[in-house]
Amino acid sequence: MILENFRVDLLVIPAGMRSLPSFQKKIQPYLQRTxxxxxxxxxTIPNCPLNIRYPFEAGLAGNDxxxxxxxxxxxxxxxxxxxxxxxxxxxxxxxxxDFSPTIVKFGHHGSKTATDPTVFAHWQPKVGLVSAGRNSRYGHPHQEVLDVAEKEKMIVYSTQEQGMLRYSYRGNHGHFEVSIHDPAGY
Structure with missing residues (x-):
């Protein structure tokens, strides 16, 4: 577990998660000074380049x-x-x-439960990222997600195909680095 091997200063979780018995049993004992x-x-998370857009209220820390x-x-x-x-x-x-991302990480490892075609048609992202293991027993990414990506003419980077993915940037310029094959040809 990361919390056993690294010093973690800040852990950001969905509102409502901390009170769950599973959190208190599996995570709370390792928090120490976190x-x-x-x-x-x-x-708002200070000194973070990203903003939290969801959830809108406390929940039960499920996928939703x-x-x-x-x-x-x-x-x-x-x-x-x-x-x-x-x-x-x-x-x-x-x-x-008015939000329209250029790069999206497909929800739920590319599960058909995520990647709403109507939302993606509005957003029109250029790059999609799939974080899923090779030969996923769940079949991730699902074909429905890949069909949405194809319809939107997205470049898809997948840990299954490209291995480790890294987005390197300086200022307003960035590019992906992969360990196997780059579908964008960089």
Whole structure:
């Protein structure tokens, strides 16, 4: 566990998670001096280039309460939302209609429960990231997600295909570095 091997100064979790028995049993004992912030879209994290856009209120820390983060890094607008589902994506789109990310990390490892086609048609992201293991027993990423990416003409980087992904940037310029094959040809 990361908390056993690294000093963690700040842990940001969805509002409502800290009171859950599983959190208190599996995470709380390892926190030591770690400051825990239970967050909603109203929470600001000092010195962080990303903003929390979801959840809007405290929940039970299920997939539908996953933290959604947005921000501008290396000249690109970025969206990442853990295991958030299509309903959560629709709520974000409704609350932030002018938000349009360039780079998205597909929700829930590319599960068909995320990546709402209507939201993505509005956002029109250029790059999609899939974080999923090779030969995922859950079939991630699902074909429905890849179909959305293809329809939106997105470049897709997947840990299954490209291995380790890294976005390197300086100022307003950034690029992806991969360990196997770059679908963008860089």
């Amino acid at each position: 400051r825990v912030v239970e967050a909603t879209n109203q929470t 309460d996953s933290l959604a983060w947005t921000g501008k890094i290396g000249g690109q607008s970025i969206y990442t939302a853990g295991d958030l589902d299509r309903n959560g994506e629709q709520k974000i789109w409704s609350k932030y209609p």
